[in-house]
Amino acid sequence: MKEHKINKTYQEINKKISSGEVVVVTAEEMIDIVRDEGPVEAATRIDVVTTGTFAPMCSSGAFINFGHSVPTIKASKVWLNNVPAYGGVAAVDCYVGATEPCEDDPLNKVYPGEFNYGGGHVIQDLVAGKEIHLKATGYGTTCYPSRMIEKKVSLDSLPCATLCNPRNGYQNYNCAVNLTKKTVYTYMGALKPKAGNANYCSAGQLSPLFNDPYYKTIGLGTRIFLGGGTGYVTWSGTQHKPSAQRTEKGIPVTPAGTLFVMGDLKGMSPEWLTGASIQGYGCSISVGLGIPIPILNEEMAQYTAISDEEIFTQIIDYGSDYGNGISKSYGQVSYAELRSGFIKLDGENVQTVPLSSMVKAREIAEILKQRISKGEFLLGEPQFTLPVQM
Amino acid sequence: MYSKILILQFSEAIVHKPLVCALVRDYDLTFNILNATVFPRKEGALVLELYGSRKNFRQGVKYLKDQGVQVKNAEQEVRRKEEKCNHCGACTAVCPTGALSIRRPEMIVEFDQKKCSICELCVPACPTRVMKARPTKHVFFE
Numbered sequence: 001m002k003e004h005k006i007n008k009t010y011q012e013i014n015k016k017i018s019s020g021e022v023v024v025v026t027a028e029e030m031i032d033i034v035r036d037e038g039p040v041e042a043a044t045r046i047d048v049v050t051t052g053t054f055a056p057m058c059s060s061g062a063f064i065n066f067g068h069s070v071p072t073i074k075a076s077k078v079w080l081n082n083v084p085a086y087g088g089v090a091a092v093d094c095y096v097g098a099t100e101p102c103e104d105d106p107l108n109k110v111y112p113g114e115f116n117y118g119g120g121h122v123i124q125d126l127v128a129g130k131e132i133h134l135k136a137t138g139y140g141t142t143c144y145p146s147r148m149i150e151k152k153v154s155l156d157s158l159p160c161a162t163l164c165n166p167r168n169g170y171q172n173y174n175c176a177v178n179l180t181k182k183t184v185y186t187y188m189g190a191l192k193p194k195a196g197n198a199n200y201c202s203a204g205q206l207s208p209l210f211n212d213p214y215y216k217t218i219g220l221g222t223r224i225f226l227g228g229g230t231g232y233v234t235w236s237g238t239q240h241k242p243s244a245q246r247t248e249k250g251i252p253v254t255p256a257g258t259l260f261v262m263g264d265l266k267g268m269s270p271e272w273l274t275g276a277s278i279q280g281y282g283c284s285i286s287v288g289l290g291i292p293i294p295i296l297n298e299e300m301a302q303y304t305a306i307s308d309e310e311i312f313t314q315i316i317d318y319g320s321d322y323g324n325g326i327s328k329s330y331g332q333v334s335y336a337e338l339r340s341g342f343i344k345l346d347g348e349n350v351q352t353v354p355l356s357s358m359v360k361a362r363e364i365a366e367i368l369k370q371r372i373s374k375g376e377f378l379l380g381e382p383q384f385t386l387p388v389q390m
Numbered sequence: 391m392y393s394k395i396l397i398l399q400f401s402e403a404i405v406h407k408p409l410v411c412a413l414v415r416d417y418d419l420t421f422n423i424l425n426a427t428v429f430p431r432k433e434g435a436l437v438l439e440l441y442g443s444r445k446n447f448r449q450g451v452k453y454l455k456d457q458g459v460q461v462k463n464a465e466q467e468v469r470r471k472e473e474k475c476n477h478c479g480a481c482t483a484v485c486p487t488g489a490l491s492i493r494r495p496e497m498i499v500e501f502d503q504k505k506c507s508i509c510e511l512c513v514p515a516c517p518t519r520v521m522k523a524r525p526t527k528h529v530f531f532e
Contacts, residue, residue, distance in 0.1 A: 054476065056517060114514050190483045190515055247487045274476060276517035286517065288474060341494060354479035358497035 004297035006043040010381040013047045013294050017375055024048045024292075024372045026365040027211050027304055034305030043301035048372055048379070050212050052225070052290035052364030053203040055356035056276045058187070059167035059238065060285050061097040062265055065160035066134055066153055068092055074144035075136035079103065080122045080153075087136065091144055094136075095164070096122055098285040111280060112185040118283025121275030123163070126155045127227070128270040161265035163227055163273070167237035169289050171209030171257035172244075172313055175200040175333060175352075180319035185280025188318055189355055195345050198315065199353045203361035204308045204335035208291035209257050211304045213250035215242070217294050219382030224261065225290035225368045227347065228272035230377070231263025233291075236386045243389065247349055250303070253312045253332060257386060261289065272364075286357075291373040292372060294379050308335035315345060393441040395424065395464035395508065396451075400434040404458045410436065417450035418442060437464065438479050439507075470501045471520040481521065484511040 015021040023046050025033060030049045034042045066075075078087040078094040082103045085096040098120040107113050125132060131152045140147045155161060176199045178184050178191035189199045204210065212218055222233040237258030244256035272288030273371075295301050314329035320360070321328055333343045339358075342349045371377035398410070405428065413419040419442035428434040440447060456460055477499045481490045488506035490512055492498070512521040 055478070112514070116519070189480045192483070199480075199483060274518055277514075277519060278517055279514045284517070286478075339494070339497070341492065351482075353483040354492070354497065357476045357478045359477035359499075 004299060005040050006297050010294060010379050014378045016047055017372055017378055020373075020375055022047045022372060024050060024369045026362070026369055026377070027051045027206050028365070029226040030301075031205065031307045034301055039298040039301040039305070041270070042305070043295050043298040046295050046301065049211060049295060050290060050365040050368040050372070051203075051206055051208040051293065052288070052361040053169060053207050053356060054272070054288045054360035055201050055203070055286060056187075056284040057165060057168045057287040057289075058099050058279065058284045059122075060125075060163070060165040061095055061119060062286055063093060063095050063160070063162045063164050064158060065093050066136075066151050067159045068298045069146070069149050069151065071188070072144045073136060073146035073149050074138045074141055075149070076139060078136045079135045080132050081117070081125070083117070083122050085119070093180055098123065099188070099282050101108070101283050104188045108280060113280060115277045115279070115281070115283045118275065118277075120283050120285030123265070123285060124270045124273055124275040125162065127265060127268045127273055130157060131315060155266060161263060163231065163265045163268065164259055164262045165185050165287065167239060167258045168287055169208050169237070169259040169291075170255055171207070171213070172252050172255050172311070173201050174255065174316040175313050175319040175329065175338060175343075176322075177315055177350065178319035179317045179321075179330075180288075182319075184319050186318045186322075187278055187281045187284075188275050189230055189353060190206065190279060191318055193319070195348070197351045197353050198338070198343055199355055200313065200335075200338045200344070201355040202313070202335065203307055203356050203358060204311055204339065206358070206361045206365055207291065208293075209259070210251060210306055212291075212293050212300070213246070213252070213303060213306075214388050215386035216258070216303075217300065217382070217385070218291065219298065219385035221380045221382045222291065223286065223378065224292075225364055225378030226261055226263040226268070227265075227288060228269035229263055229267030231261050232380065233259050233382070233386075234262050235260035240386065242387060247312065247377040249306065251306065251311050254314055256372050264368065288360060288364050290368045292368055292377070292379060308339055312336045313338075315343075346379060391441055392444045392447050393439055394447070395437065395439045395466075396439070397438040397462045397464055398454065399460040399462070400481045401438070401458060401460075402431065402433050405409050405432070405434045407457070409454060409457050409459060410438070412453060413440065413450045414473065417453065419446055419450050464508065466523060467503065467526055468508055468510060468521055468523050469503075471522065473518045474518060475499060476518055478517065481512040481516050484515045486511070
């Protein structure tokens with residue numbers, strides 16, 4: 001006897017995409033469909049569920065090959081618009097990280113610093129088609145005699161540019177409060193004293209990894225929406241922690257799975273890769289990411305029907321605890337509560353502040369739905385799925 | 391309750407007169423001084439936020455003008471570059487007046503300029519830097 005009543009393969013779904021018969025819905029639309037029709041009926045009718053998320057994702061960056069000039073150089077130090085890029089790779093390759101501030105940034109010398117320009121902004125400027133000033137120095141060798149070059153580059157003129165993000169799409173994230181007596185400025189935003197506000201950062205029911213909590217369809221080769229273009233999941237992200245405690249439905253109640261993603265920067269757009277300046281913390285980049293989830297069986301239909309009422313996270317103190325490595329939870333709250341505008345903490349109403357854009361997340365799920373429905377986007381079958389135990 | 395930020399300029403002839411206190415005593419207005427400069431034996435400038443009923447506010451301002459004080463609206467406003475806003479919501483953590491708020495359930499971040507007190511806290515709090523404070527017409531201190 002088969003394990004599931006409905007059994008579909010990636011090939012069957014891709015055939016339907018090519019012939020235009022595919023039925024695609026967003027993860028938000030799927031909630032009511034499964035509630036009304038049940039998972040088996042939903043799995044019969046629906047082939048793909050699209051997800052989306054748009055938020056600052058610090059662990060992002062791009063490998064850039066800027067081509068040889070004459071005389072040749074082995075660039076060991078590289079700057080893009082005065083933002084240092086890592087040059088310890090081959091002669092004219094470098095990696096620009098999203099959180100690298102520009103060389104003369106005053107940082108937090110006058111607290112809280114503004115961090116107006118960094119690696120994330122360089123990436124946004126590149127995909128916007130702007131010219132970037134590149135400077136590189138080398139120590140000079142016989143094969144690479146030049147010691148310094150300066151030139152203007154743009155995305156079109158670069159031989160190669162690959163977005164390569166070692167940790168994106170966190171499956172769940174903390175809800176941050178500040179229990180000290182002074183306002184603090186963190187990567188979770190401004191936090192007023194005595195729990196004046198509670199900041200959270202997840203697309204909840206639309207977030208990719210909440211819709212496939214055990215990564216049954218996500219792994220090396222999963223084709224995704226990335227930065228407005230097409231990308232791939234290539235590995236589990238850094239800090240991937242599938243062993244986190246989970247609810248009955250498999251939803252982790254603390255930060256858990258993460259994704260390593262890549263894609264050709266040349267197909268991406270500044271609307272979905274936006275430089276971010278996080279007051280008092282640093283530079284970053286907001287990344288638009290969406291994953292189509294194939295409804296291979298009724299189990300996947302059930303997973304993709306998850307709603308904000310069933311997704312929970314922990315309230316963590318970022319005023320003092322977090323910086324001291326104390327992972328004490330001051331309470332568990334659902335994303336439905338967080339999205340309502342207020343949560344209860346010690347009997348008091350606390351204003352909630354989202355940092356992840358639901359407007360953009362919805363737009364991504366909708367774009368992905370359109371691309372698949374029109375036959376422009378086929379599903380990528382993973383070579384192996386992300387680890388569930390580590 | 392009505393409130394507005396005003397710039398008062400006192401000419402050399404009236405700079406020594408105690409005029410602003412009359413706003414409290416005779417017109418039942420409250421004020422908060424945001425900036426004050428007195429140039430010795432020359433002129434003075436005062437930026438204050440004035441609160442009270444609309445009627446008292448109008449009469450108080452009329453009184454100042456009658457005394458020879460130049461009254462101008464604070465020539466500063468905060469604007470949002472609408473098309474660049476990502477609607478994340480980070481600004482709502484710092485906005486003290488609710489000018490920046492979230493429309494639910496759509497989760498769209500709305501900016502109501504009428505409620506804005508021009509505190510400018512949102513300017514550096516916005517990760518994409520879409521909030522800009524800018525002078526409207528005149529220079530603050532000419």
